[in-house]
Amino acid sequence: MSTTKFSRQRESIKEYLRNTKEHPTADTIYMKIREKYPNISLGTVYRNLNLLVEHGEIIKLSTGNGSDRFDGNAAPHYHFICTECSAVEDLEIPEEVFDQLNELAGKGFSGKIEGSSTFFYGKCKNCLS
Amino acid sequence: MSTTKFSRQRESIKEYLRNTKEHPTADTIYMKIREKYPNISLGTVYRNLNLLVEHGEIIKLSTGNGSDRFDGNAAPHYHFICTECSAVEDLEIPEEVFDQLNELAGKGFSGKIEGSSTFFYGKCKNCLS
DNA sequence: TGGTAGCTTGATAATGGTTACTATTATCGG
């Protein structure tokens, strides 16, 4: 089996994601990390993002429109996507709401529901004006 | 402005989607329609699927894993995705749950929430055994 | 009917996001 070795590139990606409220795409992350490591490769960014997702250190958001986005906050929480500017924001919703939802969904269903993923859509504060 | 003209290819796609409980990908639809129209082009399938989505006659499901899927049932309802075999199934959840969820999400949020999209994950009946 | 404006098609090229490949470089336990 394979162990995971340290890499400064991966550390840099983790640090950037931990310190931003935005939900950047792989390409945005690539641009950012290049400021510090000018020859980092886009493939390296993707490889490390997937590694971090597998390790449960970050979350991948597949919004369906365009590129995936990444969230350095791995704790379960919910997201809003602006239909006008595509910005992604965190939402404050009590966690038990989703347990209830999952339970509700399981009624009359013959398989086993283990989780769910929700995106909320609308207009963000900026785009409302 | 542009009017929409009849096309037998589009009718065939609509008919197929109306009569299946599966949630096929564009490619699966392409394969199916080819049985009747052997020289239909994949581009034609995509173009018509997008048209039908715009007209609100079908629904596009961007699951995040692989290709988008399409649903001939345009009425709002929820979906379950098997994490093992990727099958997509319909779920029976009362519609007002949507509204409650969206309202809940809007509390303490400075933008305007207009809708949401949820996917439930787990193991389907077949994959449980 | 026949003509015609312009929507639709099939074929294929192009695009965009992501992953795979490979020679070289970095990490780390001994």
Add this chain to the structure above:
DNA sequence: CCGATAATAGTAACCATTATCAAGCTACCA
């Protein structure tokens, strides 16, 4: 410091989807 092997940069390949365009259909009206 060595050696094994994971990680990297650079680049090609991949896949789903969209764009392009000449030729074919549809709808509508004379």
